[in-house]
Amino acid sequence: MTHWLIENGLFVTMNPEQPVFKGWLSVEGTAIAAMGEGEAPAELRDTASEKIDGEGHLFLPGLVNTHGHAAMSLLRGLADDLVLQDWLENHMWPMEGKFTGDDVYWGTSLAAAEMILSGTTTFLDMYDHMDRVAEVVENSGLRATLARGVIGLCPPDVQTAKLEEAVSFAKRWHGGANGRIQVMMSPHAPYTCPPDYIERIVAAAHELQLPLHTHMSETSAEVASNVKDYGARPVAHLDKLGLFSRPSLVAHAVHLTDEEIALLAERGVAVSHNPVSNLKLASGVARVPELLRAGVTVSLGTDSAASNNNLDLFEEIRLAALLHKGVSGDPTAVPAAEALRMGTVYGAKALGLEGTVGVLKPGMKADLIGVSIRKPHFVPATDYVSHLVYAASGADVAHVWVDGKQLLRNRELLTLDVEQIRYEAQRCFDRLRA
Template identity: 85%
Template structure:
């Protein structure tokens, strides 16, 4: 196994007593082997096959994006400034119905390039043609939790075909790409999947031993529809169907009452907070501070580039810190360090990877993002966690590693052909809109 060393760097630990330190970090194979302040011990330097000079760089855990639809990068800018249901039913779904496997492959490749360039090392993706998504993850070197999202507004035989497809994808890809790919099961949403269909998906998740993921309570209209159709709000509805009997991650969770927050906490359900997408679609502002206080794991997601319109998780981190201050009138609502945890540690926790990634700690996977601090907005050298949250952006990312393998060096993608991806993505879009 290759052993290499970073010297003279600044490292983010997110520990309350010492959130950053100057020093060294060593990697052996795919894991962090050691780390410490000051100069690296002589034996670390002697054992290193490669030494990376960390001067002018701030190293943090790779960012974790817990909700998205990567292939929808092909739809960026297609239908902006619309309400959620209009956006979905009249623009997104009709165009997505034309997607073939190649469209998903190149759209996901475009998203993968954007995520690596902005420091994301792990992402959750819910879509169709998931085998093609997995191919991109394997090639790009990223870590991902992937799920074939299913919409149940179709005849019973089509429902069964979709569920079988989701199960087969999970069997084919869970644990593949040297363990970097994990599978989930996903009914798209309570309003797009009949109750008995959700129960079938839950049963499949139990059989396969997999977590569940869904959209939930994204808009007020969705909640009202759930009450009309089933006599209850989405949280109680999903609970009654056994959804929370598996480790569960729900996206959005914007419209919750106190009882629902308490139930999510009791069931150990994690939430993917998507502040930019929720604002753009005027879905509302999730009660993230209340969820955090209740003990719910709140992570961050970009949703798709069609509703964001970028995949820069630094933007979600900053907005998570700022937005809740503004709407609550409390400047302490989401402190900078907590917002950064939402994009790293809490993201890992939300998808069952705590103790695997999401932190810089010996024994964990060597998933690292290095940000260049040789820029005006990182001066003066006061609080680097504050700078990362309130001043940094994805363009500051210089290098990225996953499993100890470098994916980005000096802003150059090492595992993906950016020029080819841009060309093919544009070609796919023109065919879809032709």
Template identity: 40%
Template sequence: MTPTPETIDLLIEARWIATVDQDETLKNHAVAVHDGRILAILPTAEARNRYAPAARHVLDQHILIPGLINLHTHAAMSLMRGIADDIPLMEWLQKHIWPAESALVSHQFVLDGTRLACAEMLRGGITCFNDMYFFPQAAAQAAGEFGMRAALGITTLEFPGNYASDADDYIAKGLAAREACSGNPLLSFCLAPHAPYTVSDRSFQRIVTLAGQLNLPIHCHIHETCNEIEDAIKQHGRRPLARLQDLGLIGPSFIGVHAVHLNDAEIAQLAAASCSIAHCPSSNLKLASGFARITEMQRAGVNIGLGTDSAASNNRLDMFWEMRMAALLAKGLSGDASTLPALEVLRMATLNGARALGLDDVTGSITPGKSADLCAVSLGDTDCQPCFDPLSHLIHVAGRDQVSDVWIAGKCVLEHKTLRIGNEFHLDASTALWQNKLEVCTGSNAA
């Protein structure tokens, strides 16, 4: 007697599946999804016999991968895309970005900017982003509207801004936002001290205490430029990482952003402490910050994820771009073409990012029991032919334009390259409004 097929919500059949937690790329397999979670991965023919799905999605020219995880961004700064290009970091911050933020950043600015960022990220297969910015409840609202997974920063600086008056106020408002968002399973939080040059010892010590009490990651810019290190030595008598070590920040919950200028001892220190790094290759290059020693970090055992940084310093929230850039830079700088093969780069953009955020039991790989955060990438275009190795094609041939469908917790948020939500927010109109205000504020004027 033939068993009755099991009723499930969704069956996704794909030509190839890269689960990420396995080395092998599966061919002609299917992913069974129910109640937002992955039930099983099995050969397509077997899946058709075993399951009776409410919806079936056939991807006969696609590779199915975990949703991409953007481990470092400032999402709302998408409204500042291209506002001050070709300028060194500190000049860019002090003369352009910080004055513009002081004039215009508000709850509505962050809401509209994060909506714009969510639309861009979803179209590029990003299902989760780790954000560091102001008004996190506005970012939470935008992420919720688009059905995105997000880790939101309890951003901390010493100087006042439109959002908070001092470090204690930043922390208090961030913790209140966390409490207000506690009912959304797609949202988590990180403690996000901006950088060693903007946060005091006292504030760092409080952040360490909170991280231990609340079991939250710590997300912080570190060793981004040579000037940052030189200034730290003058002010504190030691390099920034040594200062953070002395203050108790360096441990398994620490996510160091950029980490461009590390010596051998610091790489060993990060590895020994089970830290994570958010590697942002495009932003590092565009701001001329330098070349992160990714090959050495990887060999030492540092957990490395990938981030875009903001659209103001990149200028796109494109993880396909970051994957290929990371791979090519590592090969070129190391002189070893075998460095960062395609699967390892994909892990950096998925499972490693989830691990850094403490979400690796939830997302980051196509694994039974995990959330169905999935991204379908078409390799059927003429530009992608012939295809001998789908994983290599994913990194070195395909781009975000090949992303066709995206699911988060089993819900389709991008279908046949069309967002399932977003038109009602009139993103073109709101972006044009903010552009006009930024042009007046900064004295710039687009043709």
């Protein structure tokens, strides 16, 4: 089993028992074996296959992006400054209808390169042609939760075919890529899936023992439409259909009442907060402080590069800390440490990976990133959690490891050919727009 060592590093562990320290961390195989302050034991130093000098770097758990559509990187900048339904129905869906498996492969590869370069080590993807997405995860070395997003606005036989495709994908890939891939079942949204179809997807999730993921309460118009069509707001509607009877994660959850927040907490439903996308589409501001106070697990997602327009989770962390201060008038609404937990610890919990990733401590997977702090915006050396949240960006990430394997070294991608990806992604877009 390979054994390597980081020395002379600063570590922000997200572990309250040993939060920030200067010292060392050793990895055996895919997991963190040991860590401590000061100099590493001589035995570890003598037997390490590689010793990394961590001087000038801050090491923390890899970031966890809990909602996105990676292949939509191909549509970055295509249609900006529009309301959600216009953006979706008149611009996104017509282009996405032309996507081939190759388009999804190269669009996802583009997203994977961007995520590694900005410190994301685990991401959730809800999309189509998911076998090609899984190939990218396998090749890139990333960790991912994948869901064949199912839209039910189609004839019954097409609904059945889509559901069967989602089930067969789950059977093929859950636990794939040496355990780095897990699968969720995913009705796209209550406004794109009839009630009986959602019930069928929930039944399949029970049969396969898988979690569920969906978009929910993203806009006030969506909530009003749900009341008009089904006589209930989305939370009560999905609860009645059994979606929350499995471990579940909802994206957005912007428009919630106190009663809905209490119900989500009671059902153990996690939320993926997507502040940049929600602001850009003018969807609103989610009630994150209230969700956190109620005990709901609130994680962070970028959504797609078509509505963001990048996948830098450091931006979401900073905005999660700033936005809720601004709208509440309370500077303590989401403190820096809580925002960083949303991008790490809570993200892992939202994906059912608590105890696997999101914290640096022995026994956890060796998913970690090294941030270069030899830059003006990290000086003076005061509070490094504050610096990570309020000053850092994805461009500061120098090194990335997943499962103990290095994916980025000194800003150089080791598992992906970024020049080929840029070329192929542009080629795919040119064909789609032609």
